[in-house]
Amino acid sequence: MALRIGTRASALAMTQAGTVADMLGAELVPIVSEGDTSTASLASLGGTGVFAKALRDALSQGEVDAVVHSYKDLPTAPEPGLVIAAVPPRADARDxxxxxxxxxxxxxxxxxxxGTGSPRRRxxxxxxxxxxxxxxxxxxxDTRLGRVGHExxxxxxxxxxxxxxGLARIGRSDAATELFDLDRWPTAPAQGALAVEVREGDEHLVQHIDHHATRACADAERGVLARLEAGCAAPIAxxxxxxxxxxxxxxxxxRADGGEMIDSSRAMPLEPAAPTELATLVGIDLIERGAARIAPLDPSAPAGPATPSRRRTP
Known part of the structure; x- marks a missing residue:
């Protein structure tokens, strides 16, 4: 019997989950989430983690054997009884x-x-x-692209x-007029990476498609979010x-209005504990330099006045 892979029902989600299904010889099971049906803002729905809930419910209830998430959309807190067992090779992480x-x-x-719905991009x-x-x-x-130059x-x-x-996965890379360099314009933690989640004890079903370097990078990036106790919708790159x-x-x-920014960089040998240790060092440095002041735990909290400028570094 083929593995059943749960995925959101959008064209993008189906396409990216399809690459995982092909790797595993699995079949796709579309699942509709509140985030897919509601027209409310992501902030009012509780952030991008709303997309994961329906998938995780189906997995926990045994309706599917694994689910595929956009890793950047997952809350950083682990889900009881579930585990990220594989992170395939990462796609282009740029905006x-x-x-x-x-x-x-x-x-x-x-x-x-x-147009953008991302506090970080804003x-x-x-x-x-x-x-x-x-x-x-x-x-x-396609809906977002359709508003560019709309009549x-x-x-x-x-x-x-x-x-x-996302553009590449649905064959719309030609719509991009500029790709932002990651050094100047870092993106959401784990952007471009997929996460394959299973029930505890079923890791063997998908572990062979795990890509060590991609997982280390994605886990280090998401570890900063966890250390800052910030949600995946916070203005953090x-x-x-x-x-x-x-x-x-x-x-x-x-800061939500872009008027202030702090950053931190570190490096260490790539060992099993490196993603966690590196994220901790960077997170502590950001906290000590005022991260909680400029990006409160509630990412929708209003920011202070910006300092006017015509061009600045993202």
């Missing part, structure tokens, strides 16, 4: 600007309308281009910011990579 007329972020006119955009009008948007990739003046946007990995046997980690914490 992509999808703008009308082929424009880059610097090309956009003053006051351009840019903070970075505000920091670099405080003149932009940022519009909170929801919906699948309805109430709905039209000059650009949207999306994950490059992280980037980790492996080079010459070392694990490198950089994390940035933004």
């Amino acid at each position: 992509a600007l999808c703008a009308r007329d082929g424009m880059t972020l610097d090309d956009l006119p003053d006051g351009a309308r840019v 903070a970075q955009l505000s920091r670099y281009r405080p003149d932009l009008e940022l519009v909170d948007i929801r919906g699948n990739i 309805d003046p109430e709905r039209t946007l000059d650009a949207v910011v999306l994950a490059a990995a 992280a980037m980790a990579f492996v080079d010459d046997g070392l694990l490198f980690l950089t994390a940035r914490v933004y």
